[in-house]
Amino acid sequence: MAVRRRARELWARLTDPAQWNWRRMTGEAVLALGLGLLTALAEELSGRGWILVVLASLAVVLLSLVRRTLPATALVLTAAMSGMSVNGAFLLLMVASWSAGRRIDAVLRALGAYAAAFVLFEVLVLRELRPVSPESVLATLMFLVLTVVPGLTGRYWAQRRTLVRTLQERHLQLLREREMVAGQARMRERQRIAQDMHDSLGHQLALIAVQTGALEVSRGLSDQQREAVGVLREASVTAMRELRAVVGVLKDGTVGDEEPDARVVAGIGGLVDSAAAAGVRVRLERSGEARPLAPAADHAAYRLVQEGLTNACKHARGAAITVCLRYEPDSLVVEVANGPTPQEAGTGRSEAVSGGQGITGLRERARLTGGIVHAGPVEGGGFRLAGVFPYGAGEDGGTTTFVAAEDDFRQQLTAVAPGEGEPVNGRLDPREEFKNVMSLRKNNGCLIGCVVGLVLLVGLVVLVVLGFGMVLKEADKAMIDHKTYESIRVGASEEAVRKELPSGRSFLTDGLQGQGPAEPAGAKCLSLLAKDSSSELSTERVYRFCFKEGKLVEKRDFRVAM
Structure with missing residues (x-):
């Protein structure tokens, strides 16, 4: 059974599809x-x-x-x-x-x-x-x-x-650790900012709400003044609610218990009604079939109307204001325009209204959603603030955008994992990562x-x-060529012959003694290997020189088995 099991395991390893793609x-x-x-x-x-x-x-x-x-x-x-x-x-x-x-x-x-x-x-x-x-x-x-x-x-x-x-x-x-550290640092900084906002603004807004509430029930006010004070109280309460929402976002990213339609396009009607109740000449125009927007674009459109009404009330008091919502096929166009102030109607001109940081923030919000914001004076006096905000997904499954690709932050945000921080490409399973580190x-x-x-x-x-x-050195001691062998004559003195021949004391010649034809009686023989190549791989050519009484008495050429 063990042999069969091992055979099956071996066969599974040999036929593993992961090891045999078409290229391999x-x-x-x-x-x-x-x-x-x-x-x-x-x-x-x-x-x-x-x-x-x-x-x-x-x-x-x-x-x-x-x-x-x-x-x-x-x-x-x-x-x-x-x-x-x-x-x-x-x-x-x-x-x-x-x-x-x-x-x-x-x-x-x-x-x-x-x-x-x-x-x-x-x-x-x-x-x-x-x-x-x-x-x-x-x-x-x-x-x-x-x-x-x-x-x-x-x-x-x-x-x-x-x-x-x-x-x-x-x-x-x-990179992941750096992202976590940066996220924790941002969270601490946001919590500090949220605490400062709560301690400073919260107290002042609470005092405003209490004072306006007490003033509203005062008997010395006329009905018109009491209505204006009521608007101020509602505004302070709304400001408190929005402050709590901002503090909640800064602390832990939660919006709080605010109504869903409070700061989106659906809440623009209530925003216009509040302004009208405060004595502002404002009207709301709608056109086209209403379509849903992405949450960020929905909130940005509301903020644009809020900023436009605030600027018109501050810089063009008494001027008529028009808020227009136009649902185009690919985007929502939001416009807040005011005419000239009554004192400037006769001159036909008005001073340019500065957007300040509010309009700068609106442009940034719109850019994050793929939209654009325009602000500037209009012909005949007055000021116009308009924004174009694309809907969610188009009919082709894509997303409409009105900004350049390098400025479209939505493409970058989709690459970020849940949570905040810079996107990290090529994320791997930490378990596999540490397993490889430990194996190394x-x-x-x-x-x-x-x-x-x-x-x-x-x-x-x-x-x-x-x-x-070493092999070359040993070969010099044990090998001669055929020309040297032919040049030596029988009868020459032993001393002269040995001067022309190598010593033969090498491990290459150890097995040559006693091989080949019989040696002459009483002679001492020196066997050497031939340098010339042999046509037979199984044999080796040997040159043998035999000396007796100081002379060369015989030289032989024979082959031995390797």
């Missing part, structure tokens, strides 16, 4: 096919039978396809094939080592996989080659170069990607791995250079 499938198929063809060509040139050629090619293709899911297994099996002199396996060895370096997370497991691959390769190589021979040394160095360098490179690349991803996640975390620490850190990998790479390069230098 194409790349892996091309790579596996290329390695298989190169292996078949190399094995065919080596004189292997067609059965061995097919088996080696299929093994290379299979290992290439599973190296991502089973990196350690693919590395060890590829090393075994390289040790069995499968020529195409050396190309796969680089690819398998790269995948193992990238995908084996645990350091000890990676070291174990590479050590097992090296030991298995050496065992299989030494079964066919002498332990201390040029071929075995070169095979070992080639194996180390083809495994260690790609493995370290792959591990460095994987750790660098992990480090970059972790730094990005930490950066996003810091668990792997002993990317910097340590990079430093160790660099040291190992430098040591490997030094080892390769020293190994080649």
Whole structure:
């Protein structure tokens, strides 16, 4: 049962759709096919039978396809094939080592996989080659170069990607923390402002409401004066209610228990009626079919009428005021216009009315909703304040706007998460973020791995250079060319011949003694290897010189099995 369960788990890992998108499938198929063809060509040139050629090619293709899911297994099996002199396996060895370096997370497991691959390769190589021979040394160095360098490179690349991803996640975390700190600072500042407004304005407005209430019931006032005082009392009560609403917004973002229609377009009629009750000559005109607005635009339209009436009462006393609401197909047009004051009617001109901070604030409110505000004198005297406020969503699903894209704050606000603060793009799950951070620490850190990998790479390069230098030095002690062999004559003195020949004291010639034809009786022989290349890969050419009584008595040329 355990074997079946493991087999099902392995099959699920190999066929996981997340690992095999169309691009990866194409790349892996091309790579596996290329390695298989190169292996078949190399094995065919080596004189292997067609059965061995097919088996080696299929093994290379299979290992290439599973190296991502089973990196350690693919590395060890590829090393075994390289040790069995499968020529195409050396190309796969680089690819398998790269995948193992990238995908084996645990350091000890990676070291174990590479050590097992090296030991298995050496065992299989030494079964066919002498332990201390040029071929075995070169095979070992080639194996180390083809495994260690790609493995370290792959591990460095994987750790660098992990480090970059972790730094990005930490950066996003810091942005979120900065947003939280800034939000808390804004909340404290708003609470302080709200407290100051409540303490200063609230007290004064309460006194006004109490005094006007007492004055309203005074017997010494006429009916007209009592009505004016009642309007003042209602205005102070309304101001108190709006102050509580503003304080509530500043403290915790809640509006309070105010009626929904108090400060929106639906409340403009009541605003005009209050002004008319105070003796202002004002009338309200409506046109078009009423349509709902976005909450911000609805409130901004109400504030525009409120600001227009206030400015007209302050700067154009006695002038007739017209409030106009026109529902256009794409927007609501709100207009507050007053004619010239009675004392200026004869001159035909009026002084320009300054909007001050009120009109500046209206323009900002309108810009936040995608609308515009215009204020200025009109021809013939008077002043006009008008605003255009778009409706919510259009028929095409979009939103009408009358400002430039860079000034449309609604597009920016939609990118902000619930709450206040600057939008942060690329938000990630904090649990995934901290999991990656902890996994990076668990792997002993990317910097340590990079430093160790660099040291190992430098040591490997030094080892390769020293190994080649040692092999060349030993070759000078144990090898001669055919021309030198032909130039030496039998009968020459031993001293003269040895001056032309190397010493022969090298590990390359250790296994040559006693090989080849029988040596002359009583002679001392020196066996050397030939420098010229041999057409037969399984044999080695040997030159032997035998000395007796101070002279060269024989020289022989023969071959020995490798």
